[in-house]
Amino acid sequence: MLFTSEQRLDDGVLEREFTLGEIPGILWTPTSASAPASASAPVPLILLGHPPLGLRKMYPRLVARARRSAAEGFATATIELPGSGDRPRWPAAEQARADLRRAMDAGGPVSDEIVDALALPLVEKAVPEWQATLDALLSLPEIGGPVGYSGGVISIGIRLAVVEPRIVAAGLFAGSLVPRAIFEEAQQITIPLHVLLQWDDEGNDRQAALDLFDAFGSKEKSLHANMGGHTGVPQFAAEAAAQFFTRHLK
Amino acid sequence: MLFTSEQRLDDGVLEREFTLGEIPGILWTPTSASAPASASAPVPLILLGHPPLGLRKMYPRLVARARRSAAEGFATATIELPGSGDRPRWPAAEQARADLRRAMDAGGPVSDEIVDALALPLVEKAVPEWQATLDALLSLPEIGGPVGYSGGVISIGIRLAVVEPRIVAAGLFAGSLVPRAIFEEAQQITIPLHVLLQWDDEGNDRQAALDLFDAFGSKEKSLHANMGGHTGVPQFAAEAAAQFFTRHLK
Numbered sequence: 020m021l022f023t024s025e026q027r028l029d030d031g032v033l034e035r036e037f038t039l040g041e042i043p044g045i046l047w048t049p050t051s052a053s054a055p056a057s058a059s060a061p062v063p064l065i066l067l068g069h070p071p072l073g074l075r076k077m078y079p080r081l082v083a084r085a086r087r088s089a090a091e092g093f094a095t096a097t098i099e100l101p102g103s104g105d106r107p108r109w110p111a112a113e114q115a116r117a118d119l120r121r122a123m124d125a126g127g128p129v130s131d132e133i134v135d136a137l138a139l140p141l142v143e144k145a146v147p148e149w150q151a152t153l154d155a156l157l158s159l160p161e162i163g164g165p166v167g168y169s170g171g172v173i174s175i176g177i178r179l180a181v182v183e184p185r186i187v188a189a190g191l192f193a194g195s196l197v198p199r200a201i202f203e204e205a206q207q208i209t210i211p212l213h214v215l216l217q218w219d220d221e222g223n224d225r226q227a228a229l230d231l232f233d234a235f236g237s238k239e240k241s242l243h244a245n246m247g248g249h250t251g252v253p254q255f256a257a258e259a260a261a262q263f264f265t266r267h268l269k
Numbered sequence: 270m271l272f273t274s275e276q277r278l279d280d281g282v283l284e285r286e287f288t289l290g291e292i293p294g295i296l297w298t299p300t301s302a303s304a305p306a307s308a309s310a311p312v313p314l315i316l317l318g319h320p321p322l323g324l325r326k327m328y329p330r331l332v333a334r335a336r337r338s339a340a341e342g343f344a345t346a347t348i349e350l351p352g353s354g355d356r357p358r359w360p361a362a363e364q365a366r367a368d369l370r371r372a373m374d375a376g377g378p379v380s381d382e383i384v385d386a387l388a389l390p391l392v393e394k395a396v397p398e399w400q401a402t403l404d405a406l407l408s409l410p411e412i413g414g415p416v417g418y419s420g421g422v423i424s425i426g427i428r429l430a431v432v433e434p435r436i437v438a439a440g441l442f443a444g445s446l447v448p449r450a451i452f453e454e455a456q457q458i459t460i461p462l463h464v465l466l467q468w469d470d471e472g473n474d475r476q477a478a479l480d481l482f483d484a485f486g487s488k489e490k491s492l493h494a495n496m497g498g499h500t501g502v503p504q505f506a507a508e509a510a511a512q513f514f515t516r517h518l519k
Binding site: 229239243256258259262263 | 479482492495496506508512513
């Protein structure tokens with residue numbers, strides 16, 4: 020893990036860009052200026068998941084989540100997903116995205132084949148990268164644990180929750196474009212889950228999202244459904260998600 | 270409104286039993302001992318709804334909710350529902366309850382006729398009583414406003430939210446035994462709603478509860494679904510409901 024830049028945000032949070040091999044990422048850590056109570060000891064970590072739109076495009080929303088988490092005494096980190104930002108595309112993913120757009124523009128259902136082609140290779144590539152990032156982050160003296168995963172892509176969050184024992188709680192953004200194979204893995208999850216559902220999400224099928232929530236194997240799982248579209252998560256819902264992590268990572 | 274008894278609970282909350290005509294009720298108010306910041310000025314009020322099992326049976330759960338609300342600076346009040354506790358039964362309600370038990374024991378669906386017979390007369394009787402109670406409570410110097418309604422019976426909460434403009438926010442406990450007429454009224458609700466759904470509620474149909482949530486007309490409505498049966502609401506869900514009222518009544 021190589022730090023390539025470092026800046027202190029106006030609220031005292033330390034933002035460092037890094038590369039891990041060919042993967043760019045960002046690490047945010049609280050400092051004595053941003054969270055006086057918790058900055059001296061190693062802090063818990065939240066991995067910030069996000070849709071595959073590129074870190075640069077996602078930065079404003081990611082840094083807002085990072086600042087809120089830092090104020091609660093959490094470090095946060097994110098990485099560029101394979102095939103996003105400046106990372107090399109692969110043809111099958113481009114094809115799958117085009118197929119998805121066509122299916123959604125036509126208002127028709129999205130076939131299992133498209134969902135599989137879209138999500139399965141992404142999960143297969145991204146999950147080991149998140150795990151390698153976790154190895155590197157947990158070797159830093161300022162990062163302790165425990166570790167949570169927060170956000171999309173929900174299929175990546177599901178796989179990580181199943182295969183990565185260092186992740187002890189996950190806040191997931193409900194989605195419906197989940198391959199059947201991943202849906203079945205969801206039943207194996209046992210860690211506490213906090214699931215956000217936007218009731219009128221234009222990109223997701225509500226019933227499929229509810230079925231997925233029902234399938235999660237966790238004994239503690241909460242669904243928070245709020246009005247509005249995909250990007251319309253209300254402020255109070257973000258606060259409730261933060262409280263979930265405070266309950267489980269502190 | 271006649272106060273018939275008064276005691277100070279160990280956390281400083283003042284508990285007063287009252288009667289309003291033939292209706293018994295309980296009022297809890299914060300004092301300088303229980304909520305130093307807010308006890309000097311008139312405080313907001315939360316009406317505590319509950320299932321028709323009788324105030325005496327419901328007391329432990331009600332007083333727990335009252336104490337939590339008092340700690341946040343809210344007064345709370347509840348009344349005995351018509352046909353519950355020591356209040357006179359009416360034969361049609363007894364018949365409807367027996368029919369419901371029979372239908373549920375048989376594992377079959379509960380007919381619209383049973384639901385209507387169970388809920389409609391209760392709503393017709395209880396809602397004006399809640400309104401008269403509200404008149405009396407708001408005339409007390411220590412109670413200001415705004416006013417919220419919290420809890421079951423959901424059909425009563427829906428009707429109150431539609432007809433009583435002094436209620437500005439409602440926290441409802443999702444139920445499925447809702448008459449069609451009340452379901453249609455739900456679309457007229459415009460106040461912020463916070464709906465608790467117990468995912469494995471043995472007495473409620475989950476899909477009907479989700480359909481009802483979808484029908485509410487409010488622009489701000491949140492569904493918090495948690496694992497467990499009817500009485501298994503987790504502590505953190507109660508806290509989230511309390512935060513909802515703090516957002517809207519303070």
